[in-house]
Amino acid sequence: MPLSTTNFRAIDQGNCNPRFMRSTLREIPVSYDLWNDSGLPLGLIVQPLADLHQADVQVPLASTSAEGPVRCQRCKGYINPWCRFVDGGRKFMCNLCGFDNEVPSDYFCHLDMTGWRTDIEFRPELQLGSVEFDVPEEYWTRKPAPVSLVFAIDVSWSAVKSGMVESVCSAIQGILYEGSGLDKETKVAILTFDSSVCFYNIKASRAELEQAQMMVVSDVNDIFLPLSEGFLVDPVASKRVIEDLLRLLPSIHTNNRATVATMGSAVQGSLLALKETGGKVHIFQSLLPTLGPGALKGREDQKLYGTDKEKQLFLPQNPFYTTIGKECVQSGVCVDLWLFPQNTIMDLSTLGVLPALTGGDTHFYPNFDSSQHGALVHSLERSLKREQGYNAALRVRCSNGISIEDQYGNFDMQNATDIELAGIDADSSIGFSLKYDARLKDTEELYFQCALLYTTTSGLRRVRVHTLCLPVTGSMHSIFKHADVEVSLSLISKKIISQATKRSLNEINLDLDVQCVKILTAYRKYCAASSSPGQLVLPDSFKVLPIYTLCLKKSALLRRDPNVTSDVRVYTMRAIKSASIAETIKWIYxxxxxxxxxxxxxxxxxxxxxxxxxxxxxxxxxxxxxxxxxxxxxxxxxxxxxxxxxxxxxxxxxxxxxxxxxxxxxxxxxxxxxxxxxxxxxxxxxxxxxxxxxxxxxxxxxxxxxTMVEDETYGQMSYVDYLCLIHRQVLSELEKDKQEAIVSSASYWAYRY
CATH class of the missing domain: 3.40.20.10 (Severin)
Incomplete structure (x- = not known):
């Protein structure tokens, strides 16, 4: 299997493209005990809308009946290449739960002499590990509609002075009207906020509307939508009005002396506009919101940096953003947060809850100036033009004997199985840790299926299905040979981020050392027992585990550094928690x-x-x-x-x-x-x-x-020194096991005689 950072072409032959779903182990241990002895993480990283290589075949759209795609009646898994048709094609056996299902009459087809359906070449869902289906109304939470975008721009004194307003307006205008633009069906809206919230009528169909009409809502604690139409518009039809507004906004607010920006009210107003259709809100904020709903107070305490109490700074201080974030999820409204602080703390632990719950992103530009305009344009264009969906739900199903233990990512959950995503995009990934429910058979294969139900940006309701088949093994050699260090590191990173509010950074750092030592000790004990005691033996698949572990400890996630503010640490946490495998590696090394x-x-x-x-x-x-x-x-x-x-x-x-x-x-x-x-x-x-x-x-x-992480930096040891430390600890563990074996043997003979 090629590394995630490799430029490779994948051919789907029943297993989904590894860009969509990868396992930490490509051969699954037959039992819990065997897996536990290895010390290796067991889980999946799923990136259902991932970008494909230019030579890869795009995910096909499979035809369905009016009732929707064929599914297992017991586990609700979707038909896939690993389902086996029996009884002359009248039944199919679900590969996930083993249940025999009746084949719907409109899906029936005869089998050939080898047991394959005679129409298989016309059925992509029976050939490929990744397919999409159009779904009927029973899969809808609301009537699907093309995506609507709201740009909410802070126009306070700080935002104008830093150049944020001018840069944001210029970036939006360029993306809307230069190059390929957005999807034809997309609608956009613009609002601004400081000590009040301003909505703009930008509909150009009215002959008397020569420029945008501004409507001000001054009572920020009682937000309402002051116009019934003209807020969300076709950007092409209203091009002249929108361009004129974006050009004038910086100059209109040049003399603005407001030093507050009521972000909570702006979110409420955006949600009111998108409540019926769903969509996405891009909030551009330059300072801590201290007015209106969700008002916050500065609480940064540098004395807590690097201490066991630092985790208190990672907890939100106001429940407002959690509450409205859940409302956004229920309405299919995703929030992207763009922050431009000027030598101030934004309390990302609290504000970042909005994108974290809704499946959005946080973009962080401390001390922003005009030299960062290109970076802003790139990120905003990527955010608007990449493949994405909204009003989504995701679920991963597993074969009998294995189940989901926990999930890691930016999303909300109302029950124990379904992940709710107001928005999901090509760069978003979710981690799943697995657990054993029973001993497996080493002659069988294990199956995983990810199903993403979502609405496309053009307003189509679809389900994308990825299926993965992996063999089961009873050999420790095979487990290590087919382990994937990059997927493992990504899963470990997501897992420790989820623990950051409950455990100190020092405890997490120590756990990383322990896990590294346990994995290398297991390999030495079970796969390289005959090696010289003075030689550090590393598994081929995990040779870079020590350096990746050290780099993770030196990253802004975990290092004890007074220059790493709570905003920087939380931003890094939120970014890596939803980052792809390749992007996670880029963050760490x-x-x-x-x-x-x-x-x-x-x-x-x-x-x-x-x-x-x-x-x-x-x-x-x-x-x-x-x-x-x-x-x-x-x-x-x-x-x-x-x-x-x-x-x-x-x-x-x-x-x-x-x-x-x-x-x-x-x-x-x-x-x-x-x-x-x-x-x-x-x-x-x-x-x-x-x-x-x-x-x-x-x-x-x-x-x-x-950035020279292999050297001694941030007061932590170099890679060579760390490798020596790990080697000593591995030898210590082996000696401890040897002594325990001697004691156990002596006890046995003493008991016998």
Whole structure:
């Protein structure tokens, strides 16, 4: 199985594309005891709307009858390639629960001599692991409608001064009317807020409406919708009015002296507009909301940083956002939060509840300025144009003997099985930990099925079904051989984030060490017992487990660092909790590209990489590090004039503009390769980090050095030292097991004689 970060093409032959669903173990242990002895995590990462490789076949739409897709009468699983037809095609056996179902008369087909239906080539649901079905009205919670978008913009003094209002308005206008635009059926609305909430009539069908009409609701504690029509409009039909409004908003509020922004009222007003149809709200906020519903107080206490009491800062201080978040879920309204604080704390623990419950995203731009405009445009365009749905429900079903133990992600749940998502998109993933209900048979196969019921942005109600078949094994060698370290790390990350409000960071850090030691001890004990005691033996599939564990401990999730505010930590938690496997790896161990080797390598399709250690940097090279927070371009002080000319268009490093916000696109092979590499990466990334130019010997390397996670950073040991520590602990565990075995043997013989 290729790594999640690999650029690969997948062929669906009955198992869904691994981009949609991956298991931590590709061979499932036959029993709980065998799995527990391995120490490996057991679970799934599901990303039902994930982007596909350009060569992959798109998920097909399977035909259905008026009653909807064929399902098992007992477990409600959907028909899939692993169901077996019997009794001449009159029945099918559910692969999930084993129940024999009557085949509906309009779905009946004869079987050939090998037991296959004769119409299988016309039935994608019987050939492919991923399919979609249109569903009838019984699957509706409300009449499906094309998506509606509300842009709620903070226009307080802080928002205007920072340039946020101008940048947001410019970004919205560019996305709506430049390039491909949005889906034809999409409707948009605009409201602004400070100490009051302003709704805008932007419908252009009325001849007398030459510009947007502003309607102000001053009583922020009693919000209502002041217009019955003209708020949600077709952006194409109202292009002139919308463009004029977006152009004027920054100048209208230039002299605004309001120092408050009633975000809670803006959310209530947006929900009123979308309550009947569902949709998505994008809230752009620059300061802590201290007025109206959901008003908050500053509560940041730096004395708690790094202590066992820091977890108190991760709890919401006001139940308002939880309450309205659940109302949004019930109405199919997803919320994306865009925060632009200026040297202030936004209390993301409380505000972030809205996107966390509704399946939305939190975007964080501390100390925003105009140099970050490109990053904002990228993120907003990705948010609006990626594949997505709303008013969704998701459920994962498992074969007999295995069931779901817990779920991790940004969503709401009203019962123990169904995940409710007001919105879901191509970048959203959900983690599932599994548990044993009974011992399995090592001759059988295990099945998992993810079903996502959702409304498309064009207003179609569909269910997307992904099915995965995995073998069962009784061999510890096979378990380790087919374990997936990237999926495991993603699941572990999501799990520890869910514990952050209950346990201290120190306890979580210690648990990570214990789990790492347990896994490596199990491999040494059961798969490499004959190895030399002084040799650290790592399983091939989990060789990077120690470095990933160390990097997770050094990340903003867990490190004890007074510079990591509660906002930064919570933002990181919420982002990783819903991040894809590949994005999680990028958060924890960013890739470092050797730019100077891109031309001399043999295979142009392979990007030359380097490990994250300062000792590995060459002073004659140029290196690019991509993380979610920073993009660093480090230029060695001995880089050749030719190399500098190819990348920057100058021959001396002191002539490079250290304030540039993007790498220049020049007419030479190296520049084209570098720009193409970055464009490919950004095209599927939800965020575009700010670029920093670091010229060795000229610019400060303080932040750059912190990304060298294999070195001693943040007061924590280097990778080499950590590896030695883990090795000693593994040997200690093996010696402890040996002593326990001796004592057990002695007790046995003493009892016998």
């Amino acid at each position: 960013p890739r470092m590209i050797k730019v100077h080797e891109m031309l001399v390598q043999d295979n142009v399709n392979v990007t030359p990489m380097e490990r994250l250690s300062y000792s590995r940097l060459s002073s004659s090279g140029i290196y690019l590090i991509e993380s979610h927070i920073y993009t660093f371009l480090w230029i060695g002080q001995h880089a050749t004039p030719e190399l500098l000319q190819n990348v920057f268009g100058v021959t001396q490093s002191d002539h490079i503009d250290s304030c540039m916000t993007q790498i220049p696109a020049l007419d030479n092979t190296l520049s084209r390769q570098l720009c193409e590499c970055l464009d490919n990466d950004y095209s599927t990334s939800p965020e575009k980090a700010r670029l920093y130019i670091i010229r060795q010997g000229l610019d400060s390397e303080q932040e750059f050095v912190k």
